[in-house]
Amino acid sequence: MRILxxxxxxxxxxxxxxxxxxxxxxxxxxxxxxAGWEMAANCQYDLVVLDLMLPSLSGIEILKRLRRRGSxxxxxxxxxxxxxxxxxxxxxxxxxxxxxxxxxxxxxxxRVKALLRRGSLDRSSILRIGDLEIDRQRQQAKRAGKRxxxxxxxxxxxxxxxxxAGRVLSRxxxxxxxxxxxxxxxxxxxxxxxxxxxxxxxxxxxxKLIRTVRGVGYSISEEAET
Amino acid sequence: xxxxxIRFRLIIWYAGLLTAVFLLFGVALYQxxxxxxxxxxxxxxARRSDQIAVSLLANLDKTGERYVAEEIQxxxxxxxxxxxxxxxxxxxxxxxxSGPAAGFDPSGLRPLVVNAVRGDFTRKxxxxxxxxxxxxxxxxxxxxxxxxxxxxxxxxxxxETILSHLLxxxxxxxxxxxxxxVGGGFFLVGRALAPVVQIARSAEQITLHNLNERLPLxxxxxxxxxxxxxxxxxxxxxxxxxxxxRRFLADASHELRTPLAALRGEMENVVQQxxxxxxxxxxxxxxxxEVDRLAKIVDALFAISRLDAGESQQGWERFxxxxxxxxxxxxxxxxxxxxxxxxxxxxxxxxxxxxDRARIKQVVVNLLDNAIKYTPSGGxxxxxxxxxxxxxxxxxxxxxxGIPAGALPHIFERFYRVDQARSRDAGxxxxxxxxxxxxCAAHGGRVxxxxxxxxxxxxxxxxxxxSQVTK
Numbered sequence: 252m253r254i255l256x257x258x259x260x261x262x263x264x265x266x267x268x269x270x271x272x273x274x275x276x277x278x279x280x281x282x283x284x285x286a287g288w289e290m291a292a293n294c295q296y297d298l299v300v301l302d303l304m305l306p307s308l309s310g311i312e313i314l315k316r317l318r319r320r321g322s323x324x325x326x327x328x329x330x331x332x333x334x335x336x337x338x339x340x341x342x343x344x345x346x347x348x349x350x351x352x353x354x355x356x357x358x359x360x361x362r363v364k365a366l367l368r369r370g371s372l373d374r375s376s377i378l379r380i381g382d383l384e385i386d387r388q389r390q391q392a393k394r395a396g397k398r399x400x401x402x403x404x405x406x407x408x409x410x411x412x413x414x415x416a417g418r419v420l421s422r423x424x425x426x427x428x429x430x431x432x433x434x435x436x437x438x439x440x441x442x443x444x445x446x447x448x449x450x451x452x453x454x455x456x457x458x459k460l461i462r463t464v465r466g467v468g469y470s471i472s473e474e475a476e477t
Numbered sequence: 478x479x480x481x482x483i484r485f486r487l488i489i490w491y492a493g494l495l496t497a498v499f500l501l502f503g504v505a506l507y508q509x510x511x512x513x514x515x516x517x518x519x520x521x522x523a524r525r526s527d528q529i530a531v532s533l534l535a536n537l538d539k540t541g542e543r544y545v546a547e548e549i550q551x552x553x554x555x556x557x558x559x560x561x562x563x564x565x566x567x568x569x570x571x572x573x574x575s576g577p578a579a580g581f582d583p584s585g586l587r588p589l590v591v592n593a594v595r596g597d598f599t600r601k602x603x604x605x606x607x608x609x610x611x612x613x614x615x616x617x618x619x620x621x622x623x624x625x626x627x628x629x630x631x632x633x634x635x636x637e638t639i640l641s642h643l644l645x646x647x648x649x650x651x652x653x654x655x656x657x658x659v660g661g662g663f664f665l666v667g668r669a670l671a672p673v674v675q676i677a678r679s680a681e682q683i684t685l686h687n688l689n690e691r692l693p694l695x696x697x698x699x700x701x702x703x704x705x706x707x708x709x710x711x712x713x714x715x716x717x718x719x720x721x722x723r724r725f726l727a728d729a730s731h732e733l734r735t736p737l738a739a740l741r742g743e744m745e746n747v748v749q750q751x752x753x754x755x756x757x758x759x760x761x762x763x764x765x766x767e768v769d770r771l772a773k774i775v776d777a778l779f780a781i782s783r784l785d786a787g788e789s790q791q792g793w794e795r796f797x798x799x800x801x802x803x804x805x806x807x808x809x810x811x812x813x814x815x816x817x818x819x820x821x822x823x824x825x826x827x828x829x830x831x832x833d834r835a836r837i838k839q840v841v842v843n844l845l846d847n848a849i850k851y852t853p854s855g856g857x858x859x860x861x862x863x864x865x866x867x868x869x870x871x872x873x874x875x876x877x878x879g880i881p882a883g884a885l886p887h888i889f890e891r892f893y894r895v896d897q898a899r900s901r902d903a904g905x906x907x908x909x910x911x912x913x914x915x916x917c918a919a920h921g922g923r924v925x926x927x928x929x930x931x932x933x934x935x936x937x938x939x940x941x942x943x944s945q946v947t948k
Contacts, residue, residue, distance in 0.1 A: 260735050260736075260738070260739060262739035262742070262743065263735065263738050263739045263742060266739070266742030266743060266745075266746060267742065269746070270742070270746075304735075329738075331731050331732075331734035331735055351734075352734040352735055352737065352738035353734060353737035353738035353740070353741040353742075353768065353772050354738060354741070355741065355745060356742055356745050356746075357745075402811075404808065404811070422769075430808060431835065431838070432835055433805075433835050433836075433838035433839040433841075433842050434808075434842055435773075435776070436773065436777070436839070436842065436843060436846070436909060436912070437812075437842065437843075437846045439812070440809070440811075440812055443811060443812055443815050444811065446815075447811065447815075464748065464758075464762065465748075465758070465759055465762025465763065465765070465766070466744070466748065466761065466762030466763060466764065466765025466766045466768075466769070467745060467748055467762065467765060
């Protein structure tokens with residue numbers, strides 16, 4: 252899988268490229284609009300990560316030119332603006348998804364994988380992490396065969412973590428997925444829910460599944476950690 | 478009417494001045510007329526005395542006193558014409574005196590002391606029955622040097638009648654003039670001030686969200702047009718200053734995002750690579766937390782600058798505030814429970830508003846979050862939603878620590894903290910309520926707060942109800 256990153260901010264381009272390479276993608280980087288357009292036009296890419304504010308040729312122009320040529324390549328837009336009219340404009344120009352700066356790399360990765368349909372999300376109806384079992388049809392969770400009573404929000408949170416098992420999910424991602432953007436201002440709601448969830452899922456068991464990565468977020472996985 | 482209004486004061490001045498001028502004119506008219514009437518009566522009387530002196534007294538030594546008296550009686554018949562004539566001789570004895578007339582009886586008149594009289598004079602005599610006479614006294618020097626005094630009198634009643642009629646009409650005229658002045662003043666001043674009222678009304682409607690609007694100009698070339706133009710230039714300067722401020726905010730938050738993205742990416746990398754070094758990854762995590770906080774502030778500033786610029790109504794929809802409040806309360810109840818605070822939501826009936834649902838929800842979220850932060854364990858928070866007088870009213874009432882009176886006016890300002898210690902502790906940047914205010918203003922509503930320190934606070938949001946007609 253070959254990904255083109257068009258981003259003039261070298262440091263951002265660099266960490267995106269580095270992270271994607273670590274996930275075994277082939278990554279090309281263009282640092283200005285003109286170069287990016289030429290590369291996108293001349294090579295076959297599976298995905299383009301496109302910054303909007305570029306020297307020499309704007310991101311939205313590159314996007315429009317690509318779509319005018321009939322290219323179906325998925326485009327993930329990086330933007331420094333989060334307002335609705337801008338979003339609408341991006342989608343109208345043919346963007347497949349967008350991400351507001353600053354973003355967690357994992358967030359980018361989840362979106363990239365979703366766009367490439369590599370199925371990073373586990374869509375099976377039963378999710379298993381160690382002895383924790385989540386039945387998506389019945390919206391129920393069991394640990395060591397014992398039923399765990401969860402409120403609907405706790406269940407959504409647990410399911411989201413489990414569907415991305417092993418991946419660190421940022422509070423921003425969790426809020427967007429489990430709540431909605433109106434809650435973006437208060438991050439402690441995630442902490443409170445995770446604490447309650449731990450009380451039900453982890454506290455009675457010696458092996459802890461939910462892990463806190465300071466400054467990044469939460470993840471659920473089999474590797475025992477505190 | 479407000480006694481301090483220009484209209485009131487102008488009318489008072491106007492009516493007062495007009496009444497005073499009328500009074501002054503009346504007094505002058507009365508005096509001049511009285512003087513004129515008395516003077517002309519005295520002239521007539523004096524002329525008669527002269528006639529008597531020249532035609533009769535001059536020949537007294539030839540004709541005799543008796544002839545003179547009879548001649549006066551037959552020539553002038555003073556009684557029949559309501560006149561009085563008396564001639565006093567040098568020795569003080571009366572040569573002739575007319576008798577009672579139809580209008581008065583002169584018998585009570587005191588005689589004159591001849592030697593006390595130096596020359597001609599006019600006087601007023603009041604008779605016993607209250608009738609006033611105007612009397613002229615003429616000194617006639619006979620060729621032999623003897624001095625005769627010829628008095629000629631007439632009642633003043635006709636003059637007094639004219640004057641009293643004049644006085645009556647003047648007295649009736651004063652309140653009439655006052656009333657006309659007040660009425661006319663009300664009308665004229667009202668007309669003159671109508672553009673001012675119009676300007677005030679238009680100026681009232683210009684807020685931060687429509688600073689691009691201007692006051693209507695009258696093009697009359699008068700002072701009020703100048704005022705409108707001056708105000709418009711001031712609004713333009715305000716607009717520019719505000720625009721600059723807003724653009725700076727938008728640009729700054731925009732420019733900050735990219736370095737924040739780089740910083741965040743780098744630090745995440747450090748966290749990844751430092752998994753085996755707990756101390757390092759903890760430090761890097763701490764940096765990431767700060768990056769998050771910075772990003773949140775940047776987001777909030779950007780949101781405020783967008784809202785203040787008058788965000789487009791593109792994403793607006795009509796929705797019921799009541800279920801939104803119920804579900805939001807529900808979603809946040811765990812936060813309150815976690816602190817041992819009770820939350821109740823009272824939503825009455827259907828409360829439809831037009832707006833950006835996510836933004837309005839953010840108002841509810843921020844107000845509830847604020848209430849939860851500042852209410853101690855065991856407290857109570859209630860969220861009330863109802864429709865009142867064409868407004869959708871949303872109230873968040875808590876039994877928290879309250880806000881000091883001195884802080885109340887600033888509570889919705891950006892970055893304002895009631896007290897440094899307690900807000901840091903709660904982890905806010907002091908932007909939550911500023912966003913609430915901007916969202917309310919962008920939806921044509923407003924937010925107010927009442928608070929008693931130690932007892933609790935009440936935040937009240939008012940948004941225009943969606944009109945039933947249009948849908």
